[in-house]
Amino acid sequence: MIPAIASVAFYINAGYVLDKVKVRREKWIGGFSGLGLALFVYLMFHAETVTGVIIYQTIIPIFSAVLSTIIFSLPLKYLPEAIGGTALGVVNLGMQVASFIAPLTIGLVIDAFGGSFNGAVWLLVSFGVVCFIAFMTLKSGKENFMTEKMQVNSGVHIK
Incomplete structure (x- = not known):
């Protein structure tokens, strides 16, 4: 029960805390959260x-x-309001597909490793590292999107 209760408390408070964080720091917070996730999954399986x-x-x-x-x-x-909802729908679709594929993949990895969970642990750890890399390569900003869109629409391509 302790992890489940803590999980509910963290999910309720995460949005509130992240609202108080300055804009544009999500990249760093998300990246290091991915590494933290990878580290503690590894530590949990080796406790x-x-x-x-x-x-x-x-x-x-x-x-x-x-x-x-x-x-x-x-x-x-x-993202601009005109496409924000659609983008959120795509993110939600991706998460739903991942929630279906992840257990199947973990089961296949466990079978491939002869019933050992070592491969599954490394798979989960690698997901945290991939999350870190994805956040570190993130280029966010409504201004960037709008500027690029205007440049493409006007025929001007500035890199």
């Missing part, structure tokens, strides 16, 4: 006691709540 597993399993939702909140809020914050 030597049940208490250690519960502690790490309680900390993991901090990072996943921050990531989910940022991922859902970025389209609404930085």
